[in-house]
Amino acid sequence: MAALLRFLLQIVVLALPLTGNASADESAWSALRSGDRVVFIRHAVTDSGVGDPEGFRLGDCGTQRNLSAQGRADAKNIGEAFRSRNIPVADVLSSRWCRCLDTANLAFGKVQPAAMLDSMFNDSARPAAEKIREVHAFMARRSAAGNLILVTHAQNIQALTGVSPASGEIVVTTPEAGKDGKFKVLGRIAIAGR
Numbered sequence: 001m002a003a004l005l006r007f008l009l010q011i012v013v014l015a016l017p018l019t020g021n022a023s024a025d026e027s028a029w030s031a032l033r034s035g036d037r038v039v040f041i042r043h044a045v046t047d048s049g050v051g052d053p054e055g056f057r058l059g060d061c062g063t064q065r066n067l068s069a070q071g072r073a074d075a076k077n078i079g080e081a082f083r084s085r086n087i088p089v090a091d092v093l094s095s096r097w098c099r100c101l102d103t104a105n106l107a108f109g110k111v112q113p114a115a116m117l118d119s120m121f122n123d124s125a126r127p128a129a130e131k132i133r134e135v136h137a138f139m140a141r142r143s144a145a146g147n148l149i150l151v152t153h154a155q156n157i158q159a160l161t162g163v164s165p166a167s168g169e170i171v172v173t174t175p176e177a178g179k180d181g182k183f184k185v186l187g188r189i190a191i192a193g194r
Helices: 002-033 069-084 098-108 125-141 154-161
Strands: 038-042 089-094 147-152 170-177 183-189
Touching: 002 170, 002 183, 038 098, 038 154, 069 098, 089 098, 098 147, 125 154, 125 170, 154 170, 154 183
Parallel strands: 038 147, 089 147
Antiparallel strands: 038 170, 170 183
């Protein structure tokens, strides 16, 4: 009897975060329905490793760490989640790393490479700060309505929002940065593994 009670308690404890996440997810989806949001998406899950292999070359996917089979499926699921909820998507910009371009293409079927979203992983403070300035300058001159999708890397998203996202995680923000220069986070959505 005690074992059964422990088992039932474990199920209840495991279910609690799922209920909260579903509610938080719905709040983020609701924010996206109005359009005019900036949506940061970390590239989907990759083959194991951190950073890129020795000999990495931009534009040569064979030299990079790329999406795994699960990552490709997750990227497609991201796009399906947007389509099934009729979320308006204006522009889709991406880091020039293949894992980001592939995530964007598989999810949305369109992408514009943007150097300002390239990985900050090995950047010193000056190049990283320049990328952040370029994102803010782009936002200042952007006039298009609809949600702007920015597919990039964990370090970039953390620098711009304060959030350290999981692979394939969606971070929904307002188009204006706050006093600290970071975009105000309205919600987070995890698609991976669903």
